[in-house]
Amino acid sequence: MQEPHAAAHIVKVLLTGTSSFTGLWFARALAERGHELVVTFRGADGSYEGVRARRVTLARDLGRAEFGCTFGGDRFLEIAAGGGFDVLCHHAAEVSDYKSPDFDVAAALANNTAGLRRVFETLRDHGCRRTVATGSVFEHDEGTGGEPRRAFSPYGLSKGLSWQVLRYFAGEAGLRLGKFVIPNPFGPHEEPRFTSYLVRNWADRKTPSVATPAYLRDNIHARLLALAYARFTEQLSDTPGCDRLAPCGYIETQGAFAERFAREMRPRLGLPCELELAHQTEFPEPRLRTNTDILDAGDLGFDEAAAWDELATYYQDRLAGREP
Numbered sequence: 179m180q181e182p183h184a185a186a187h188i189v190k191v192l193l194t195g196t197s198s199f200t201g202l203w204f205a206r207a208l209a210e211r212g213h214e215l216v217v218t219f220r221g222a223d224g225s226y227e228g229v230r231a232r233r234v235t236l237a238r239d240l241g242r243a244e245f246g247c248t249f250g251g252d253r254f255l256e257i258a259a260g261g262g263f264d265v266l267c268h269h270a271a272e273v274s275d276y277k278s279p280d281f282d283v284a285a286a287l288a289n290n291t292a293g294l295r296r297v298f299e300t301l302r303d304h305g306c307r308r309t310v311a312t313g314s315v316f317e318h319d320e321g322t323g324g325e326p327r328r329a330f331s332p333y334g335l336s337k338g339l340s341w342q343v344l345r346y347f348a349g350e351a352g353l354r355l356g357k358f359v360i361p362n363p364f365g366p367h368e369e370p371r372f373t374s375y376l377v378r379n380w381a382d383r384k385t386p387s388v389a390t391p392a393y394l395r396d397n398i399h400a401r402l403l404a405l406a407y408a409r410f411t412e413q414l415s416d417t418p419g420c421d422r423l424a425p426c427g428y429i430e431t432q433g434a435f436a437e438r439f440a441r442e443m444r445p446r447l448g449l450p451c452e453l454e455l456a457h458q459t460e461f462p463e464p465r466l467r468t469n470t471d472i473l474d475a476g477d478l479g480f481d482e483a484a485a486w487d488e489l490a491t492y493y494q495d496r497l498a499g500r501e502p
Contacts, residue, residue, distance in 0.1 A: 189412070190214045190262060192301075193241075194249050195269030195312070197226060199368045200360060200400065202233040204269060205240045207404035208411065215241025216261055218254065220270070222246050229502045233367050250293025258300045265308040265411060266301055271340065276333040286336035291343045298351035306353070307416040310407075311344045313337060313359040313424075315396065315469050320359055321424065323394075323466040330463050345420065352418045358410055359424035361469045365400030365485070366492035372432075373439060376453075377493045380443070385452045391433025392458040396468035398427025399485045405478040424469040446490035 191208055195201040196217040205217055217237050219226075223245040226234045237243070247253050249270055258266075272286035298309070315321040316330040317338035329335040341357060348355035364373050379386035406425045414421060428435055433455045440451040475482065495501040 189264035191216070191241075191265050191267055191411070192258065192261060192263045193217050193267045193269060195271065196237045197221070197230050197234050198269065198273075199233070199365075200312075200363055200403065201269050202237050202367055203363075203365065203400040203404035204267065204407050205237050207401075207408040208267075209240040211408050211412070213408075216257065216263070217241050217243050218247040218249070218257070218270075219243065219245045220248050229367060229369060232502050236367070248292070249289075250291075250297055255293070255296060255300055258297060258306075259304055262304065263301060263306045265310065265414065266297070266306060267310045267411060268344070269312045271312070271337060273333070277331065279332065281332040281336070283332045283336045283339070286333070287339050287343070290336065290340040291347075294343060294347045295350070298347050298353055302351045302353060308354045308356070308411075308414045309344075309348060310356045310358055310411050310414065311341060313341055313357050315359055315361045315424065315467055317341070317359075321361075321396075321467045322470050323464050323468070327467075328464070330467070348420075349418065354414050354417060354419055354421070356410060356414045356421040356423070358407055359422070359469055360403065361396035361398055361425070361427060363398050363400045363403050363427075365489055368400070372436075373489075374493075374496075376436065376439060376451075377443065377447070377497075380447065380449045380451050381497050385454050387454040387456055388433055388436045389456050390458050391431055391436065391455040392465065393432045393461070393463065394430070394466040394468065395432055395435070396427050396429050397435050398425065399480070399482070399489075401485050401488070402427065402473065402475055402478065402480045402482075405480055406473055409478060424471045425473050426469045426471060429468045442486045443490055443493075446487065447494065 191213050196205050272289045314337045316334035318329040319327050376386050410423045436453055440453055444451040
């Protein structure tokens with residue numbers, strides 16, 4: 179792990195969504211840079227399971243943990259009023275069944291923005307002038323690709339609508355609002371998805387098939403993403419207005435990314451890490467969608483080789499049963 183970089187000045191951060199994969203990484207990056215964190219969890223202490231429970235255990239050591247704290251609820255407002263916060267990082271979002279075409283957009287919008295006017299006014303009245311909202315490249319009107327840039331799914335639609343509500347009420351409260359757009363993060367403590375699928379098959383001496391190798395996407399190490407998030411949060415001004423960062427990672431086809439992943443894991447895992455790329459003929463999602471802002475990884479303190487080492491070690495621990 180690289181050495182943490184000192185922040186320009188220490189700020190007190192109220193962070194939601196900390197039990198999520200990227201939420202843990204954002205909390206880590208902010209804590210490593212010396213910021214004081216209050217991390218909130220919607221569930222009760224001890225109610226989380228599997229990899230999410232592991233993330234909660236790691237996150238609670240990074241700052242003061244508040245459980246049973248729903249965004250916009252009375253407890254959340256009490257914390258916002260009494261904390262002396264410099265910035266709200268609102269990362270929480272409704273993600274249940276996010277891949278389903280029946281995902282409830284209206285309910286997600288309501289949860290993502292519950293009590294928003296009161297939250298922003300409470301924070302403002304107690305000295306907070308900045309807030310960071312998390313967006314997704316899968317929203318409508320985000321990223322670069324074919325026009326129209328429609329939402330990938332009802333979940334993506336809910337994220338885009340939530341942003342519009344956040345922007346409106348931040349303006350009404352006179353807060354500085356930053357939008358940090360996430361592409362396709364990967365790394366330790368993620369739910370079992372594409373990279374886990376590859377490693378699990380390699381460990382079983384199987385050759386995994388990449389079903390959608392022709393999609394052009396934007397995959398980014400979670401550590402690099404988190405370093406960019408921390409820097410973005412630090413650099414927001416205190417004056418009303420909006421800022422936006424949509425950081426890029428590896429912009430390439432999913433087939434090329436799978437080959438990159440295999441190339442990096444092969445010597446680290448000591449496995450052949452072979453692949454089979456399917457011939458993709460159907461494209462229910464936009465064929466091209468990536469973020470637009472190129473990062474200076476070195477300036478952020480990102481060590482790419484160390485990040486790959488860390489990821490390989492994580493998968494070795496999972497295969498050995500030392501990680502959920």
